[in-house]
Amino acid sequence: MPVIFTVDPRSGIPIYLQIIEQVKRSVALGLLAPGEQLPTVKQLALDLTVNPNTVARAYRDLEHDAVIETASGRGSFVRANGSADAASVAAGRDVARSEIDGAVRAAKSLGLERSAVTELFETSLDRWLPEES
Amino acid sequence: MNALSIAGLRKTYGNVAAVDGIDLEIPKGCVFGLLGPNGAGKSTTFKCVLGLIRASAGRVLFAGAPLEPGAFERIAYVPERSVLYDWMSVREHIAYMQSNFRGFDPERARELLAQLGVGDERKKVRALSKGMRTATAVALAFARRIDLLLLDEPTSGLDPVNQRTVLNLIINEAAQGTTVVFSSHQIGQVERAAERIAVMQRGRIVLEGVVDDLKAGRKIVEGILPSDDFSINGLASDARIARIERNGRILRAYVTEQPEGIADRMNALGAQGLRVVDLSLEDIFLDAVAPKAATASIVEGV
Numbered sequence: 060m061p062v063i064f065t066v067d068p069r070s071g072i073p074i075y076l077q078i079i080e081q082v083k084r085s086v087a088l089g090l091l092a093p094g095e096q097l098p099t100v101k102q103l104a105l106d107l108t109v110n111p112n113t114v115a116r117a118y119r120d121l122e123h124d125a126v127i128e129t130a131s132g133r134g135s136f137v138r139a140n141g142s143a144d145a146a147s148v149a150a151g152r153d154v155a156r157s158e159i160d161g162a163v164r165a166a167k168s169l170g171l172e173r174s175a176v177t178e179l180f181e182t183s184l185d186r187w188l189p190e191e192s
Numbered sequence: 193m194n195a196l197s198i199a200g201l202r203k204t205y206g207n208v209a210a211v212d213g214i215d216l217e218i219p220k221g222c223v224f225g226l227l228g229p230n231g232a233g234k235s236t237t238f239k240c241v242l243g244l245i246r247a248s249a250g251r252v253l254f255a256g257a258p259l260e261p262g263a264f265e266r267i268a269y270v271p272e273r274s275v276l277y278d279w280m281s282v283r284e285h286i287a288y289m290q291s292n293f294r295g296f297d298p299e300r301a302r303e304l305l306a307q308l309g310v311g312d313e314r315k316k317v318r319a320l321s322k323g324m325r326t327a328t329a330v331a332l333a334f335a336r337r338i339d340l341l342l343l344d345e346p347t348s349g350l351d352p353v354n355q356r357t358v359l360n361l362i363i364n365e366a367a368q369g370t371t372v373v374f375s376s377h378q379i380g381q382v383e384r385a386a387e388r389i390a391v392m393q394r395g396r397i398v399l400e401g402v403v404d405d406l407k408a409g410r411k412i413v414e415g416i417l418p419s420d421d422f423s424i425n426g427l428a429s430d431a432r433i434a435r436i437e438r439n440g441r442i443l444r445a446y447v448t449e450q451p452e453g454i455a456d457r458m459n460a461l462g463a464q465g466l467r468v469v470d471l472s473l474e475d476i477f478l479d480a481v482a483p484k485a486a487t488a489s490i491v492e493g494v
Contacts, residue, residue: 068384071411071470073404101367108359110223111367112387113404168415168459168466 063090066107074109078117080154083126086137087151094139097127126150193256195220195340195371196241201250203233203240203395210236212395214250218373218388220339223366225386225403226375227477232392234375235272238344242269254340265294268333272344272375274317274325282313282320282328295337304331304361308354323349327358334361341365343374347381359385383473391480399480403473410476411451415463417441424461430454435483446479 064081066074085091097103100118104111118135121127126149129135166176196218203211211233218224226234240247243259254263276285282305289296305313308327310320317325326349333341343362347355355378362372362385376382382389383403391399399406417424420440427445428436432454434446443463447454455466471479 069380069472069474071407071472071475073407075404076408101364104363104367105360108356108363108384110385110387110403111363112222116404164455165466168455168464170464 064103064107066109068109074113075117075120078103078107078114079120079124082117082121083124083150083154086126087147087154089147091137093137095137097135097137099134124153126153193220194218194253195222195255196373197251197253197256198237198241199251201237201240201252202248203236203245204248209395211240211247214392214395214397216390216397216400218371220255220371221366221369222371222388223362223386224371224373225382225389226373226392227377227379227382227389228375228392229481233395234392235344237392238269238271238342238373238375242267242342266337266339267342268336268338268340269342270329270333270344270346272348274329276317276325276329278318279316281316282310285317285328285332286313289332289335293336296332297335297337301331301335304334307331308357321349323351323354326350327354330358330361334365338370341370341372341374343372345375345377347376347378355381379472379474379477389473391477393481399476406476407471407473409447409449409451410471410479411447412469412471413445413447413451413454413458414465414467414469415443415455415458416465417443417463422462424458424463427458427461430457446483 063085064078066077066081068074070077082091082097091097097118098106100111100114104114107114118127118129122129122135125138127135128138163176166179171179194217196216198214198216201211201214202209214233214237216224226237228234236245239245240250241252243252252259254267257263280288286298286301289301290298302313305311305328308331310324310328310331317328320328326346330343330346333343341362346362347358350358359381362374366372366385366387372385374382374385386403388402389400389406390397418441422441424443427433432447432449434448436446437444443458445454445458451468455468459466
């Protein structure tokens with residue numbers, strides 16, 4: 060399987076969080092389909108040249124978040140319950156939630172009121188996700 | 193039970209302490225990175241741990257037991273300076289290792305030597321470049337069946353391709369449950385391969401932890417205060433803050449844990465435009481060995 064993940068070990072963002080985000084993104088975008096096998100911990104560690112325990116930690120958290128499931132001795136797989144759409148929507152929502160959370164936090168610390176933030180969101184929604192007429 | 197357990201390790205030369213009371217617990221299967229400026233005591237620590245120099249005080253346990261001669265069958269050590277014999281060829285070294293260690297696999301050694309570009313095993317060590325000597329020593333160590341690998345700057349003098357090969361060898365060993373302790377000045381390598389690190393300075397450990405946890409906790413939280421003389425009473429005593437720098441309205445906190453919590457607290461105190469700045473392991477390392485002392489004028493009012 061070609062490596063579909065990339066991490067930047069030099070970044071200040073913990074590597075295991077980068078892996079989690081990448082896996083969720085890949086599921087959201089359908090690069091990883093429900094039921095599809097992920098690289099083994101050892102394989103991904105060698106592909107990315109990062110510590111195997113760090114990869115194992117990411118996989119544990121992904122399991123906890125119900126994105127993947129691990130069958131002992133067989134490896135880790137993207138969770139297959141529900142439709143492909145449901146899995147990818149859930150993973151996409153996870154990634155987007157943290158982005159939106161960060162944006163609201165930043166707006167708050169810049170001193171914006173709730174009403175101003177709501178207005179910004181509405182503008183943004185109208186621009187990128189207009190309601191179908 | 194931890195693979196390596198070090199308690200109160202000291203080594204003094206006259207009244208100079210090269211190693212000044214070190215405690216370390218290294219779990220089985222962990223890749224542990226030892227960082228520190230030159231002269232911090234990393235190599236002396238390795239040698240004391242292995243009994244190659246006699247420690248002045250302290251206790252070292254390997255999987256719960258003190259070091260005994262038989263244990264060397266399951267421990268490999270690659271010192272900072274190559275211990276290869278100048279007058280011997282690479283092939284003779286392979287034979288030498290084979291006669292000394294039951295778990296040595298000569299085929300694996302040849303495979304690793306080829307991978308690292310040490311092609312001609314008839315060559316005398318004398319004829320090898322510094323990088324090729326390091327590569328040879330590393331290949332011989334990794335060709336053994338071991339539980340614990342101690343590597344003192346295993347990538348020094350290697351070209352970038354071989355550095356990456358050695359990192360992958362470390363990762364491969366770790367994936368099989370081998371415990372690896374390695375020192376390096378190349379923080380980028382430690383950042384990749386190590387799960388836990390310790391930073392040594394002047395014989396002591398000044399920082400220790402899981403790399404990803406250190407990165408998650410250690411951030412700079414920056415905020416803008418309403419005025420130059422605005423009081424933020426009590427913030428400096430927050431245990432999660434290592435130190436605070438203040439320059440007029442700009443407040444900068446070096447946080448060791450829960451950066452988001454500190455950002456919220458600073459926000460509640462009236463600071464605006466809060467930014468949480470990520471720190472790389474290099475930033476964290478430099479801050480551990482040389483924290484920029486905040487001047488009195490900067491901290492005034494905090």
